[in-house]
Amino acid sequence: MSNPSSLVLPPYKGSIVRVSALDDGRIALPAKFLIQPPMFGHDILDIPAFCFLGENDQAGKKVMFDLGIVKAWSTKIGPTRESVRGEEHCSCLFSSLSSIKAIIWSHHHIDHRGDPSLFPSTTSLVVGPNFKSNPAIYPGYPNNPGSVTNQDAFNGREVIELDFSDSQPTVGNLRAVDCFQDGFFYILEASGHTHDHKMALARTSEDKFLLLGADAAHHRGEFRPTPLIPLPDSITPTPFEHPNSISVCAGAAFEPIDRSSSSGAARTTPFYETSPIMMTDPNACQETLEALKVFDASPDVLVIIAHDYTVLDFFELS
Known part of the structure; x- marks a missing residue:
């Protein structure tokens, strides 16, 4: 494992971002679906589903990293399930959705993609590598009856598919894209959970960062x-x-x-390992988790994963 002192973080370019965590509902699942081995008394994980708003006042740019749980179960993805409890969609928190320049999906799962159709066509949607070539997720339903996504998320807006093959710089051994080319918000290739999974690194001050780990882990016990x-x-x-x-x-x-x-x-x-159910590529999943451990050990980086219930005790959430 790399030493955190060897973690080379991106250079300061004079721009920072303010990040707000939005609590978008709850998911209750058997712990064995997410983590292993079983531990007595830790049979169910009742976890939040966070999405994040990044705001750069200097440049007047706003970006969403994930949109939380898809709320319109009956019309978009079928009957309601008791294991998922969502409140109002995070889009209801904004007075002007047109101010959001881009939505970045960490990956295509139901508890992360929300409902981009609520946002105007001027808001682009950023997806992971090979997203558009995967018939299981693109095009969306009903255009593609077998898709797990919804076509109205894509209609009328720019859908940007990232390509990390020629990416510079590399951050924490992960290929990265400087989202706005001004050094305050990076998207990191972090596959394994899904083929299109990504993390984000947000610069919150000249030398401090927030790593949005999405589903690189579902419990801190996977990397501590x-x-x-x-x-x-x-x-x-x-x-x-x-x-x-x-x-x-x-x-x-x-x-x-x-x-x-x-x-x-x-x-x-670490107390836990990732459940095989949560991996599409076990080797890539482990590589992402190893990178997460190095970020987590750095005094200059705060790691928050999408379902980290411990955050609820320490932060005031929107």
């Missing part, structure tokens, strides 16, 4: 702990409810539940 971020010997102040609780070694408290406790590597081995 690692040799780069091992379980600590102690935590100060205590994480326990009562300040006068008996002091324990934080690492030792978690070691027994780690899948590598018998090998003595519990403090440096």
Whole structure:
């Protein structure tokens, strides 16, 4: 695994972006669908579905990274399922949808693509490599009865298919595209979960970044702990409810539940692995996850994955 000190982040070009996280509903699934091995008491994941608004006031540019859950189940994708609970679409939060220059789909799954048809034709839709050549997702339904996407997402707007084959720069061993050519929002090739899966790297200050990990992982236990971020010997102040609780070694408290406790590597081995159900390409999925670990270990990068319920305890969300 690479050392985080070797992570070369893009140079500052005088432009930053403000990122807002939008909470677009909940998904309840058996944990085994997303992560393995099974752990007692962690059978169901009731997780949020985040989408993100990036705003560059200096250049007057706004971009959406994902649109959350598709809400119009009955007319777009069939009967409602109890496992998905969505509120109003994130588009309802904007007074002027015409201000959004582009929608970037991290990938084509139902809990990320939302409803681009609500946005004006001036808003372009950015998709991943080979998107348009995959008959399972393009064209959309009903033009293509077997498609899992909807044609009205594409009608009348520019659909930009990314090509990372000649991309410069490379960021964290991932090929990257500078979305607006001014250094504040990069799209990173991160396939494995799906063939068109991408992450985004947003510069929030001159030397700090936010990595939008989408579905590169569905739980932080897939990329923590690692040799780069091992379980600590102690935590100060205590994480326990009562300040006068008996002091324990934080690492030792978690070691027994780690899948590598018998090998003595519990403090440096992630608690979970990605479920095979969540992979279209296991090798690419692992490569993306390894890159995610390096970003996560950098003091200059905050990683947020699309379904990270721990964020709900620390951030005020729209």
